[in-house]
Amino acid sequence: MRTVDLAKSSRRDLNAALHEVQHNTNETYWRVENPAGQHALAVGLDAPVTVEIAGHVGYYCAGMNQQATVVIEGNAGVGVAENMMSGKVHVKGDASQSAGATAHGGLLVIEGNAAARCGISMKGIDIVVKGSIGPMSAFMAQSGTLVVLGDAGDALGDSIYETRIFVRGKVASLGADCIEKEMRDEHVLALREILRAAGAPDSVKAEEFRRYGSARQLYNFHVDNASAY
Amino acid sequence: MCGIVGLFLKDRALEPRLGEMLADMLEVMTDRGPDSAGFAVYGAGDAAHVKLTLRGANLGAVAEAFKGKAEAAARDTHMVLSIAARDEDAVRGWLAVNRPDVVVTGAGHRIELYKEVGLPGDVARRFDLAKMGGTHGIGHTRMATESAVTTAGAHPFSTGADQCLVHNGSLSNHASLRRMLEPNGISFETDNDSEVAAGYLTWRLREGASLKQALEASLDDLDGFFTFVVGTENGFAVLRDPISCKPAVMAETDQYVAFGSEYRALVGLPGIETARVFEPEPTRVYVWERN
Numbered sequence: 001m002r003t004v005d006l007a008k009s010s011r012r013d014l015n016a017a018l019h020e021v022q023h024n025t026n027e028t029y030w031r032v033e034n035p036a037g038q039h040a041l042a043v044g045l046d047a048p049v050t051v052e053i054a055g056h057v058g059y060y061c062a063g064m065n066q067q068a069t070v071v072i073e074g075n076a077g078v079g080v081a082e083n084m085m086s087g088k089v090h091v092k093g094d095a096s097q098s099a100g101a102t103a104h105g106g107l108l109v110i111e112g113n114a115a116a117r118c119g120i121s122m123k124g125i126d127i128v129v130k131g132s133i134g135p136m137s138a139f140m141a142q143s144g145t146l147v148v149l150g151d152a153g154d155a156l157g158d159s160i161y162e163t164r165i166f167v168r169g170k171v172a173s174l175g176a177d178c179i180e181k182e183m184r185d186e187h188v189l190a191l192r193e194i195l196r197a198a199g200a201p202d203s204v205k206a207e208e209f210r211r212y213g214s215a216r217q218l219y220n221f222h223v224d225n226a227s228a229y
Numbered sequence: 230m231c232g233i234v235g236l237f238l239k240d241r242a243l244e245p246r247l248g249e250m251l252a253d254m255l256e257v258m259t260d261r262g263p264d265s266a267g268f269a270v271y272g273a274g275d276a277a278h279v280k281l282t283l284r285g286a287n288l289g290a291v292a293e294a295f296k297g298k299a300e301a302a303a304r305d306t307h308m309v310l311s312i313a314a315r316d317e318d319a320v321r322g323w324l325a326v327n328r329p330d331v332v333v334t335g336a337g338h339r340i341e342l343y344k345e346v347g348l349p350g351d352v353a354r355r356f357d358l359a360k361m362g363g364t365h366g367i368g369h370t371r372m373a374t375e376s377a378v379t380t381a382g383a384h385p386f387s388t389g390a391d392q393c394l395v396h397n398g399s400l401s402n403h404a405s406l407r408r409m410l411e412p413n414g415i416s417f418e419t420d421n422d423s424e425v426a427a428g429y430l431t432w433r434l435r436e437g438a439s440l441k442q443a444l445e446a447s448l449d450d451l452d453g454f455f456t457f458v459v460g461t462e463n464g465f466a467v468l469r470d471p472i473s474c475k476p477a478v479m480a481e482t483d484q485y486v487a488f489g490s491e492y493r494a495l496v497g498l499p500g501i502e503t504a505r506v507f508e509p510e511p512t513r514v515y516v517w518e519r520n
Contacts, residue, residue: 037492056492056506075506077492078476096508097473115508116473135511136472 128198232258232370235488237465248361256350262370265383267344272363274339285331337391344383369395389431391462396423398454473511
């Protein structure tokens with residue numbers, strides 16, 4: 001295990017050290033102490049390492065992540081895992097606004113609540129929020145899956161393109177062009193897989209969720225091109 | 230962009246350290262607002278006396294003029310003049326005639342309000358914030374958008390006795406609100422949009438609304454982006470606009486309630502490791518009051 005104490009070394013030193021890690025590294029387990037809410041911690045990683053951050057973090061933590069697993073043992077500020085391409089980001093507390101924004105891939109798990117605009121413009125990421133999400137979540141979402149074990153705030157999925165949204169609790173209101181859709185067997189099976197990957201307890205059943213998605217009235221959707229989306 | 234910090238103490242044992250904690254929080258928010266800074270502290274006071282915080286040059290002459298009738302405490306460009314409450318109108322009248330250059334930045338039984346242009350840490354040191362005690366305090370670091378970088382444009386704004394407001398954001402309908410408020414007896418010192426928000430709350434409170442009701446009404450009447458932190462003699466409140474445009478983090482323990490634009494501002498507080506740290510929800514009015 002390699003430990004970096006941010007009370008003693010800088011954020012730039014930490015990120016530079018993480019960027020030097022090679023794909024075949026043996027240093028696969030990192031601990032980051034005293035994050036003190038600093039911004040842009042563990043961003044731009046591209047190696048199969050696990051980075052545990054011992055406390056609350058500021059903005060854009062684990063942004064642009066590829067391959068790595070980043071565990072935040074506290075709350076995350078604005079834009080956690082923004083633009084993630086692959087790997088996993090696990091927030092043990094709450095996440096602020098725009099969690100998983102524009103992310104193309106990987107898995108973002110938030111044990112607590114996520115604030116407004118969770119999954120804004122998401123492009124392929126899977127997001128699992130075990131608490132509730134704030135208003136305007138999945139705004140202009142394009143691809144991927146947003147799973148919410150609690151409730152969703154106003155204007156869920158506003159101006160959505162393509163994304164599967166599963167909510168177990170109440171939805172305050174749906175945004176423009178977002179509608180409830182039938183929960184078919186294929187969706188139950190896919191959701192079950194995501195819940196398993198996110199470590200949801202067995203007591204959470206995929207059948208309890210309702211599915212929401214795009215009515216495809218707002219954008220130039222042609223079924224002939226469906227495979228391209 | 231601007232930075233806001235606020236601290237409302239539940240544990241009286243912490244009161245002597247209010248300024249010290251607030252000063253640390255304010256300086257961390259320098260990145261968000263390096264143009265100017267200001268803060269209001271609710272310290273000692275009683276119903277029989279009023280504290281006028283004055284700003285201007287040669288304030289010693291003002292103190293001299295009220296020698297024997299007032300206690301004066303000078304801090305850099307500001308001076309707090311403590312007078313009998315019944316003398317407030319007379320003192321304000323004297324200032325208007327004899328020292329129109331002097332600005333009353335805040336007035337009330339307990340509020341003291343300081344603001345200056347410059348880096349927040351420097352501003353806090355110039356006024357020796359770290360040595361001030363009190364029950365609650367609010368600070369602001371400003372990056373100007375809607376009006377000029379001047380001392381008068383720095384926050385907090387106080388438009389009523391023991392009231393103050395800090396604002397991160399910008400209001401679109403401040404001109405029309407100003408036209409509505411001025412005939413209703415609310416006067417403004419600056420062209421600043423945030424001062425209009427303060428004046429709006431003063432008007433609502435004067436009309437009998439509670440702090441919570443006044444803030445709830447502002448959701449209908451104010452157009453724009455805002456995170457507000459508001460202080461009254463005994464109260465401390467937070468409100469964010471419906472799309473939560475501007476950031477906010479809060480921490481609560483048995484000892485205090487703290488507000489920061491970013492969590493970084495809160496990391497030095499006692500017991501923060503085990504505090505309940507949360508993001509205030511949009512359009513929800515949060516109020517704490519003490520008796």
